[in-house]
Amino acid sequence: xxxxxxxxxxxxxxxxxxxxxxxxxxxxxxxxxxxxxxxxxxxxxxxxxxxxxxxxxxxxxxxxxxxxxxxxxxxxxxxxxxxxxxxxxxxxxxxxxxxxxxxxxxxxxxxxxxxxxxxxxxxxxxxxxxxxxxxxxxxxxxxxxxxxxxxxxxxxxxxxxxxxxxxxxxxxxxxxxxxxxxxxxxxxxxxxxxxxxxxxxxxxxxxxxxxxxxxxxxxxxxxxxxxxxxxxxxxxxxxxxxxxxxxxxxxxxxxxxxxxxxxxxxxxxxxxxxxx
Ligand code: SAM
Numbered sequence: 001x002x003x004x005x006x007x008x009x010x011x012x013x014x015x016x017x018x019x020x021x022x023x024x025x026x027x028x029x030x031x032x033x034x035x036x037x038x039x040x041x042x043x044x045x046x047x048x049x050x051x052x053x054x055x056x057x058x059x060x061x062x063x064x065x066x067x068x069x070x071x072x073x074x075x076x077x078x079x080x081x082x083x084x085x086x087x088x089x090x091x092x093x094x095x096x097x098x099x100x101x102x103x104x105x106x107x108x109x110x111x112x113x114x115x116x117x118x119x120x121x122x123x124x125x126x127x128x129x130x131x132x133x134x135x136x137x138x139x140x141x142x143x144x145x146x147x148x149x150x151x152x153x154x155x156x157x158x159x160x161x162x163x164x165x166x167x168x169x170x171x172x173x174x175x176x177x178x179x180x181x182x183x184x185x186x187x188x189x190x191x192x193x194x195x196x197x198x199x200x201x202x203x204x205x206x207x208x209x210x211x212x213x214x215x216x217x218x219x220x221x222x223x224x225x226x227x228x229x230x231x232x233x234x235x236x237x238x239x240x241x242x243x244x245x246x247x248x249x250x251x252x253x254x255x256x257x258x259x260x261x262x263x264x265x266x267x268x269x270x271x272x273x274x275x276x
Contacts, residue, residue, distance in 0.1 A: 022120025
């Protein structure tokens with residue numbers, strides 16, 4: 001028997017998957033085992049699961065002896081999960097929207113949370129940006145996402161999928177694309193391939209932006225018009241600065257700058273604002 005035996009999968013009787021909540025439930029025990037092995041839950045560890053659904057990974061995670069806070073928006077599933085795990089005292093359910101959930105209400109201990117989830121695809125990008133606000137509390141995040149989103153998270157300068165999501169995720173975290181998951185692993189089946197990604201917040205920040213809000217503004221503004229030159233798309237942010245004082249070539253496009261270039265540019269703009 002595997003270390004991460006899933007036990008018997010139990011589905012909520014009569015539940016029909018709700019498209020508006022991005023419900024595609026895992027039903028392949030091998031894939032569930034691989035995901036749980038990637039998470040490698042430990043006794044006493046503090047896990048937060050986003051969208052437990054019908055508990056496909058919740059059950060083996062709890063079996064490890066980890067403490068688990070689950071965040072589920074669907075009221076019917078939340079009520080069912082509550083009764084299913086009623087006698088598990090390491091299980092706490094929060095029936096709410098993860099995008100409004102304050103992770104800091106769970107702990108003040110740095111790097112103590114392991115966040116996991118087969119994320120609802122319709123909110124995966126805002127969900128990652130929301131969680132990055134709490135990166136100092138997070139030890140690691142392991143997610144199932146659309147393959148295309150995982151490729152964007154891991155993209156390097158020069159890749160087709162390179163943009164805001166990858167730059168900001170890589171500013172805060174090491175990104176590892178672990179493995180792909182075919183549509184047949186779910187019910188109902190999604191139209192696209194999924195993938196498992198691990199985001200590990202940097203223990204020591206290699207690149208330091210003096211103002212992370214400004215870094216986000218610079219990256220967002222640049223990629224809002226990714227086909228234009230930096231001179232054009234960054235106009236609102238660089239109007240008061242002589243081009244020779246900027247650390248980047250303004251004739252380039254947003255996709256040509258590395259994360260380090262964006263941090264340098266943001267720090268130069270931040271210093272110029274301080275001098276005013
Ligand atoms: N973890 C389960 C599995 O793997 O079978 C379900 C995954 S399903 C793709 C996504 C889950 O997230 C659903 O249970 C859905 O109800 C829940 N969900 C959708 N939007 C949510 C939100 N904003 N906050 C919390 N949970 C949400």
